[in-house]
Amino acid sequence: MGLALWLAAGLLIATAGFPRAAEAPPIAQVKKVTGPAAVVRSGERRPANVGDMLFVKDVIETGPDGAIGITFIDNTVFSAGPNSQLALDEFQFDSNNFRGSMLADMRQGTLAVVSGDITRSSPGAMKVKTPTAVLGVRGTTFAVQVYADH
């Protein structure tokens, strides 16, 4: 993630509305942003702001010195450090019965997770994919680091 790319992302702010995932409800909200952080949706990269809603298939990216914290609607909490790339591949959650499933793709960087209600529904309901291994999560707090050169 070069500096030029981040400058380009900054220049994009001025253009028209961020595309929304059609009809899909938001799955998470951006709660904290430090330094450069962006959301890539439908191939378009925009700076992430506190309060932004996130949708399935969004990709979160942080630059050098960037960090971001998000909270999902099932109360799962993610926070990513600098030079991270994290795709929200799958997310389903029914707040009536806590049933759902989640697949996040941690491609690079550091991620700390406090699991939420989705892990109550069934073991294996929450997965975090990395380039080398898949994590199954049973109700816990954990962290993942994926090195850039794998």
Add this chain to the structure above:
Amino acid sequence: MRRPIIALACTIMLAGCPRQALFVVLPSEGGGVGAITVDDGKTVTTLDQPFAAAESRAGGSGPVEESRGTIGVIFQEAFAARPILPEHFRLYFILGSDELTPESAMAYRSVFDDVKRRPVYQIEVIGHTDTLGDLRFNQTLSLARAAAIRDRLVRDGVEPDAISIAGRGKLDPIVPTGDGVAEPRNRCVVITVR
């Protein structure tokens, strides 16, 4: 020509290759016992103790010792970016009413204070009843309880759009009871602030 030799060395001695990924279980605030499993397609490593760690290298993955200090350094920025964790509250109501008990009227303040400490927030208010009375009455009552809390929050300056409410009637009691049972603990709303 060197690469195959290095790859072979990796499979023989995991530690000889550069680390590709690190996985660590951390102490949970609630103190609950959880676990993560690390599945690289060949081996599955289960981590179920605080600070238990596993790593991936070219030859595969497996448990590894990592000091708390090193973990703290590696994830320093990620930990610092952690949002305020979601909080749950219960407020209780007077029998057959959407009016809070005196104790819960006092406790309301802690809900409001929690909302105020968050830069952005989403709030869910779910109403419940005990099992006295019929389904329809209790459905209406549970929703009225949730609405009463929403209205109070909005009067106090909380963003209306950030609040969602629902009523579960007598079908989803906090304390399971038979039908027709007076149970003060079920006359409540559960509030989640995140």
